Amino acid sequence: MTESSEGRPVEIVKASPSDTEAVLAVERVAFGQDDEADLVRELLSDPSARPLLSLLAWDDDRPVGHVLFTSARLDGAPDAGPVAILAPLAVVPDAQRRGVGGALVERGLQQLGGSGVGLVFVLGHPSYYPRHGFRPAGVLGFDPPFPMAEEDADAWMVRGLRADVVDTLAGTVVCADSMNRPEHWRE
Numbered sequence: 001m002t003e004s005s006e007g008r009p010v011e012i013v014k015a016s017p018s019d020t021e022a023v024l025a026v027e028r029v030a031f032g033q034d035d036e037a038d039l040v041r042e043l044l045s046d047p048s049a050r051p052l053l054s055l056l057a058w059d060d061d062r063p064v065g066h067v068l069f070t071s072a073r074l075d076g077a078p079d080a081g082p083v084a085i086l087a088p089l090a091v092v093p094d095a096q097r098r099g100v101g102g103a104l105v106e107r108g109l110q111q112l113g114g115s116g117v118g119l120v121f122v123l124g125h126p127s128y129y130p131r132h133g134f135r136p137a138g139v140l141g142f143d144p145p146f147p148m149a150e151e152d153a154d155a156w157m158v159r160g161l162r163a164d165v166v167d168t169l170a171g172t173v174v175c176a177d178s179m180n181r182p183e184h185w186r187e
Contacts, residue, residue, distance in 0.1 A: 010064065010100055012107050015054040020044065022063040023056060030066075030090035040088065042178035043070050049176035051115075053084070055108055057091070057100050064095035067104040069112060070179065072121065074142070076171030084112055085175055086122040087184075105132045113161035120161060121173055123185060126154040134159045141170030146185040 015023050020041075027037035043049045049070035057065030067089045074080040086108070091101045109132070112120060121137060122129055123144065134157035137144070144156045160166035174180075 010095075010098075010103065011058045012055055012065075012103060013058065015056040015066070019054075019056055019063075023054065023066050026056070026063050026066040026092055027088065027090045029092045031088075036088045036090065039178065039184065040066075040068055043068060043176060046070075046176050046178040049178060051082075053108055053111055055104050055111075057095075057104055059095060063092075065089075065091040065100040065104050067101075067108050069108050069120065070176045072176070073174045074119065074169060074171040075174050077169045080118060080165075080169050080171070082115070082117040083119045083121070083173065084117050085173070085179070086120055086124075087179065089124070101128075102132065105129075109133075109159065109161060118160065118162045118165040119169070120159050122157050122159075123148075123155055124157065126157070129157050129159075132159065135166070140166055143172040144185055145173055145175050145180060146182045148185060152186070 024037040024041060027040050028034060051071055053069040055067050056063055069084045069086050072083045072085045074083050089101055109120060122134060136154050137156045137158035138153050142158050148156055158166060
């Protein structure tokens with residue numbers, strides 16, 4: 001279990017609509033700007049992002065981390081089944097490097113796998129997400145919603161949640177409407 005700086009367990013719960021302000025506060029503090037919080041606000045109200053999974057990490061009564069997984073589909077693979085995009089993952093600075101982000105990712109992947117999601121995609125740090133089983137997606141035949149610069153290719157990653165699903169599918173990921181803008185696809 002992930003612990004707070006005082007040795008207490010950090011609790012991870014499914015965020016409810018009443019948690020929206022706490023979620024947005026984590027996003028703002030973690031990224032030091034409003035861009036990610038604005039995207040999360042849009043995604044939470046975007047019907048094309050559903051079903052979604054929003055998890056919030058609490059250290060006692062203080063929100064310290066958030067992860068959002070939104071629905072996507074794989075164009076070119078109609079039988080792919082449910083697909084998700086992880087974006088964003090946020091941990092407030094004083095809770096970083098304590099396993100909060102990893103615990104959020106793993107809990108989300110576990111819940112998504114249990115609900116039948118086969119593939120999860122992320123555009124993120126190539127040194128971080130492979131720790132959680134993500135692999136470069138482009139070389140495996142999975143294209144992002146928008147073209148990416150070659151130097152950022154390793155930041156576009158996928159993790160299969162069912163056996164051999166990564167090796168049997170390919171196509172272009174189609175994301176939620178709120179995320180379907182080129183500025184969201186630059187690392």
